[in-house]
Amino acid sequence: MKILPFVALTATLFSSGAAFATEQTVTLNVANATCELCGPIVKGSLSKVSGVLDVQISEADGAAIAKVRFEDSRTNVPALITATTNAGYPSRIVQ
Known part of the structure; x- marks a missing residue:
């Protein structure tokens, strides 16, 4: 009967999907982000998305560039957009 806890643990890990999560990074060109408050607003909106691990914002010609690191099992690029x-x-997406 000692095998039963192992089987239960294995089934739990594989059914949760957490065992297959990978980290992804995407770079987004964010329009209309032209003021000094825009970057923090964009960063805050992205940070609230479940699965986002890190957000870095830089400015470029009337837009912001957001580099977002996230877990692909918890979110995706359309959710970030x-x-x-x-x-x-x-x-x-910046190609």
């Missing part, structure tokens, strides 16, 4: 758009700053 939605977060900035809902905060008033539409974004797109």
Whole structure:
């Protein structure tokens, strides 16, 4: 009967999806971020997305560049774009 706890633990790990999570990084060009308060607003909106691990903001010609590190099992790029758009700053992936 000692095998039963091992089987239960293994089943829990594989069913949670956490065992397959990978870290991803995406760079977003965030439009309309032209003032000194825009960067912190964008960073805050992205940081609130579940699964976001880190956000770095830099400024570039009337826009902000957001480099976002996230767990792909908990969020995705469309959710990040939605977060900035809902905060008033539409974004797109930098290729």
